[in-house]
Amino acid sequence: MRVFVYATPLFPLASLPLARLATTRLHPRHTTWLLSLAAVVLAATSCGALGLVAIAALVRIPTLAHLAHLSHRVIATGDSTSGAIATIAGILFGAALLATATFTIARTRSLAAAFGHARALPGAASLVITQDQAADAYTIPGNPGRIVVSTGMLDALDTPARRALLAHEHAHLHGHHYLYATAARLAAAANPLVRPLAAAVEYALERWADEHAADTVGDRHQVAAAIATAAIAAKHTRARPSPTLALGAVFSRTSTPRLDDAGPVPRRVAALLAPAPRTSLPILAAGLVVIALAGLFALEAANDLQDLLSLAHVAARR
Amino acid sequence: MAALRKPQRNKAPRRASGALESAVLAVLWEAGQPLSATDVRERLLAHDGGSADLAYTTVVTILTRLHEKNALYRQREGRAYRYAPVADEAGLAARRLSALLDATADRNAVLSSFVNDLSDADEQLLRALLGARTHGTSHPARG
Numbered sequence: 196m197r198v199f200v201y202a203t204p205l206f207p208l209a210s211l212p213l214a215r216l217a218t219t220r221l222h223p224r225h226t227t228w229l230l231s232l233a234a235v236v237l238a239a240t241s242c243g244a245l246g247l248v249a250i251a252a253l254v255r256i257p258t259l260a261h262l263a264h265l266s267h268r269v270i271a272t273g274d275s276t277s278g279a280i281a282t283i284a285g286i287l288f289g290a291a292l293l294a295t296a297t298f299t300i301a302r303t304r305s306l307a308a309a310f311g312h313a314r315a316l317p318g319a320a321s322l323v324i325t326q327d328q329a330a331d332a333y334t335i336p337g338n339p340g341r342i343v344v345s346t347g348m349l350d351a352l353d354t355p356a357r358r359a360l361l362a363h364e365h366a367h368l369h370g371h372h373y374l375y376a377t378a379a380r381l382a383a384a385a386n387p388l389v390r391p392l393a394a395a396v397e398y399a400l401e402r403w404a405d406e407h408a409a410d411t412v413g414d415r416h417q418v419a420a421a422i423a424t425a426a427i428a429a430k431h432t433r434a435r436p437s438p439t440l441a442l443g444a445v446f447s448r449t450s451t452p453r454l455d456d457a458g459p460v461p462r463r464v465a466a467l468l469a470p471a472p473r474t475s476l477p478i479l480a481a482g483l484v485v486i487a488l489a490g491l492f493a494l495e496a497a498n499d500l501q502d503l504l505s506l507a508h509v510a511a512r513r
Numbered sequence: 514m515a516a517l518r519k520p521q522r523n524k525a526p527r528r529a530s531g532a533l534e535s536a537v538l539a540v541l542w543e544a545g546q547p548l549s550a551t552d553v554r555e556r557l558l559a560h561d562g563g564s565a566d567l568a569y570t571t572v573v574t575i576l577t578r579l580h581e582k583n584a585l586y587r588q589r590e591g592r593a594y595r596y597a598p599v600a601d602e603a604g605l606a607a608r609r610l611s612a613l614l615d616a617t618a619d620r621n622a623v624l625s626s627f628v629n630d631l632s633d634a635d636e637q638l639l640r641a642l643l644g645a646r647t648h649g650t651s652h653p654a655r656g
Contacts, residue, residue, distance in 0.1 A: 332627035426628035
């Protein structure tokens with residue numbers, strides 16, 4: 196029992212390499228699917244295993260074992276988790292539950308606000324154009340969701356670029372992309388070790404929409420130019436400079452910019468200037484194997500505990 | 514919401530109510546942020562001390578009517594609503610429209626922006642990438 200229950204919480208350590216490999220070696224659509232699934236499974240199994248450790252330790256307390264009609268003698272022979280480890284596991288499990296609940300409430304509230312916002316926007320068309328000098332464009336999730344583009348953004352783009360922008364936003368809208376991001380962020384709230392997966396999912400969603408736009412427009416370079424133009428226009432027409440940007444400027448001044456530590460926009464543009472992405476089947480398979488193994492380990496750990504508890508239950512009846 | 518008892522003043526000609534509507538809209542526009550009915554009333558009174566007898570329920574009625582006309586966007590905050598003008602015809606700034614959402618939600622968490630914020634280094638890199646594209650090379654910034 197020890198092996199499975201202690202190995203399961205280690206799987207999220209694979210998050211960072213998995214995120215890196217999937218981001219570079221898969222089509223963004225597959226990256227999104229694989230990594231959001233991985234985030235949910237790895238977070239659920241690791242937190243579940245912590246809970247198993249805590250339960251296994253709790254039933255070792257004679258009073259509790261008696262209350263649960265379990266034979267303390269059988270339990271004592273079955274498992275020997277140290278009190279310290281069990282306490283830590285219990286605290287982590289409790290923290291994960293609390294973080295998950297907090298995130299769920301906050302995100303539900305945000306999404307409800309977004310849905311209300313999408314409903315309240317004027318007109319019935321999916322596209323809403325706002326009179327605003329600041330170049331801005333975004334998709335609001337809703338039922339139906341809406342696309343908001345400012346006149347400042349339209350002014351900054353030529354016709355093919357506008358087509359690219361709208362194709363990108365429609366991909367978000369019709370693909371219900373916010374669901375993937377929410378699932379991945381929920382997992383990251385439960386177990387912070389899977390945060391790299393959630394960040395990679397969010398980036399992959401943008402790339403997925405970019406690739407969709409490239410397919411629609413039929414010209415990858417056109418889409419790359421549209422993104423670059425829009426980003427530069429947004430930066431120069433923004434009313435209030437964001438503090439994080441000022442920090443970024445301070446830190447970046449020391450060296451010539453490199454793509455490796457650049458923000459998402461230059462990386463998206465570079466990806467579009469490169470040939471269309473293809474999914475590497477071995478990488479995809481490896482990712483699925485990691486997910487399956489984590490699930491299998493967690494199942495075995497749960498089975499082991501259940502066997503022990505059933506045995507202790509039967510023994511207590513005799 | 515407060516019960517809408519019908520004040521005698523409401524029997525005033527429609528034109529007056531129309532003027533009040535515009536005044537309410539103007540106040541919301543100038544504010545540049547969502548306002549509650551109380552805020553709107555205060556600002557109206559501050560603008561022209563003459564209408565000191567402007568009832569709270571009248572303001573609520575006007576705001577509700579404007580909301581029903583889709584001229585205002587509203588958001589519940591506590592027991593009251595906050596109102597902001599809707600864009601389109603009126604030509605309201607998008608970021609004012611999103612101010613409500615910004616206030617209640619993590620904008621980046623639920624809205625998918627076409628482009629994220631750009632650092633100065635990012636901009637430099639973008640210009641290099643695009644410049645290289647037009648000059649024929651494909652990967653200038655790698656490494």
